[in-house]
Amino acid sequence: MLKFKNYGLTGCLALLLFTVSCKTSDVDPEVVSTTDTTYTSVNSWVYELMNDAYFWYDDMPTESTLDKTISPFDFFEKLIYQRTTVDRFSMITDDIDDLENEFNGISTIYGIGYSLSYLDNTQTSIGMFLNLVVKGSPAEAAGLKRGDIVMKVNGTQLTSSNYSSLLSSSETAVFTLGTLTNGVIVVNSTTISVTRAVVNEDPVVFSSVITKADYGKTIGYVVYTQFVPGTDADAKKYDDELRAVFANFKSQGVNELVLDLRFNSGGYISSAETLASLVGKSISGSKIFYKEQWNDKYTAYWKKANGANALNYSFLDEANNIGSSLSRVFVLTSNGTASASELVINGLKPYMDVVTIGEHTAGKNLFGSLISDDQGRWKWGIYMMLGQTANANDQSDYGTVDGMTPTYIVEDSSVPYLPFGDENETLLRKALDVMGIPASTDLRTGATKRVAAVTSHMYRDNLQVKENRMIRTDHLPLLNN
Template identity: 70%
Template sequence: MLHLKKLNLLYVLIFGLLVAGCKDKNVEPTIETALDSTTASDYKAINSWLYEIMDDAYFWYKDMPAQASLDATIDPHDYFEKLVYQRETVDRFSSVTDDIDALQNEFDGISKIFGISYALSYIDDGKSNIGIFLNYVVKGSPAEIAGLKRGDILLKVNGTQLTASNYTTLLGSGETATFTLGALNGTTIAATSTTISITKAEVSEDPVAFSSVISKPTYGKTIGYLVYTQFVPGTTADEAKYDNELRQIFADFKSKGVNELVLDLRFNPGGYISSAETLASLIGKNVSASKIFYKEQWNDKYVAYWQKTQGADALNYTFLNEANNIGNNLSRVFVLTSNGTASASELVINGLKPYMNVITIGEHTAGKNLFGSLINDDQNRWKWGAYVMLGQTANANGESDYGTVNGMTPDYLIEDSKVPYKPFADENETLFRKALDIMGIPAPEGLRIAASKTVDPFKKSLRDDLKVRKNLMIKKGTIQLIHP
């Protein structure tokens, strides 16, 4: 079996096979393809390797078909699908790639991108033309440098209007694209004369898209607002860079007396569990390193192994002692959600519930209570790798009932379909407005509200070239393959 050595709740999976990390994202897993030196003659060895990994570490290994019943000469993408347990309803996340380096970079928040996160929606009653509605722009990306921002509307790519039939080709056509901006005129969204040309670049994405403190002294409220887009602890050069940025933000929240917190996870597909621990430990009320944040359930072989080597509490993980925790000044936390809120994001929501009132506003989450690891070949024979679901998580009360296609049902179900999207922390922004209402803070009087339109969504939470970010919950650690 794979022998795992636990290391500060970070699993840098290296088991004779090196394991990298496990992040998550919603809906179907994206099949990664790239130029690879392997040929059909290698498929048998690759598929044998895939089966060995899955038979050992996969949460549902007992439900896999017998290896002898499978055709080991077929394409590994097809072979892997035969091993996955109930793809449509249960394991929607395990996947295989023939370019593990590219996938690892994506997991680490490094990718060659324009830097736009968006939804696609119809702009006409006939539902033929669609628009790109930017929900945020990555810091330091080509899109931000070009001047694009949340709320912008893009209607044409290289001079051609986006439609339901051509958007895939237009958005995936090349490294450089010229976008034509659109604007809302009355009830019509139409193209303007403004165009912006952007060329993709490799960007290490800062997961803190926005943070602010909003003071409402009349109502006795000081509101901390944080938009967090992925759980990534840092960069290669500074492994704790982004976690430390979170700590600084909460130090600011604490010094300014924040007593209401809005955590915007609408665009967060998950990431490293270590960063989920950091964030939850900065928020939780009366939490400490003696309180359970979450519990893990592996397959029976690993449960037996962990408990034998680490004791009965081996799979209980506690909060961290964070000096900038603001939980004692909070009675609740508001979390803004979407269908793209997944994995480590859901772990934070679920893990905080035993300790404080967690009020969710928005749409159903992705429904990923699973964690996994990206595994590559220790012998470096190929670039193939597998993102394998190793188990599931539960909170301190043993609750883990959201791992379905319906995800978590928000306390206040609100579809985020009013465009143009307003800036983060704008008091009339759709989901934030609801949080303010619950706090008892009315909309400002005498403020002219900009024109808006409710659109019919076509695709949600996309990034750049049509990538739906993976729903990830990643563990780092060391894993060694040992043979009995």
């Protein structure tokens, strides 16, 4: 027998994929109560949810063998299936409201994305190399831009031993910039002060059309940083921005497309459906975009409730689809390209050639739900993996720590980073080369330098690494045993 229970899931049932920066189990929790009674109640609630809908529920330890008086952060980890290799994504939070805001692109930030690399072969001093500045953020307002090099924070040179404390400590930071001169990165006199503020991040960062008439190419290029459909005030704001970009591409006769998803670690599947439906060749609302697989209980439930094709999800009929003018799509990737981004790549493969350029992706073919307590007893919440996705050809072989292997492996290590849309920018340049378009002799290439990364991560703000989220949300039915 089935009964429906409102678990406080956010969003709509059309499977959502999301990746954001948020608290993880290695962060000290701001505990609502430290009493064993409260912990026991929270942990009992967590176990009930996981035992019902978790994709690997039948691999969890028996409830009676667990100590429910321990911290929910520790208790949750005892339920996770193969944390390091399989379920790298489920998590628990003690502030569900804060996490939900971050899932919706609302956070308190400077508004910078960057890599950390050594300045020279001594591997002592390091620089922050800005690869992204968020639209409408304090960083943009202060004048920071992609390509800037930050050498000092609050007057202190960044080094391999102090960068963690310097980048994690301040609401206001004074950044001292550097310049590449004669092959050496040196400090200059420019300082920029930035104070973090609440920002609703617009994911449609940049778009342009590059016309190469001599080669018969009109190239659409768009940088898209997260799959978020809109804001509280306008639920379709960002999806409609994407539609407007593709309307422009269509009107200009774009016949090659470059999707820059280097900084996109996921988001709502509804937005993934929108993007894929604007790109796909010979697709329509009757063609399968992706399929879902749940645990055995929920697979049986959904098919009984909605029919044999209940877990097949179709493309949308988008008026500004440009697929008829494309034979392929180029996607720029990094190890931060995840979840909804990978879903778009995988979902388009049965319909057109998808050429990926950059680094291996994150490898997340799993989807989950963000779940709060429907009785409002606490602010604890869990992000639980419910299942995995596959494309129309049942392909889903990228859900590993190695992710998707790019068609062309290109290391994005030349700094300073060039502006988006610059034809000499490392990954876009490779796409143009594959198209058969050589670098123009009219373009003057600025001085660049290859640097060695301190870590493989691309950071946001205070050493935040965007977690890879693939979220499905609605009123989840609780299945009685």
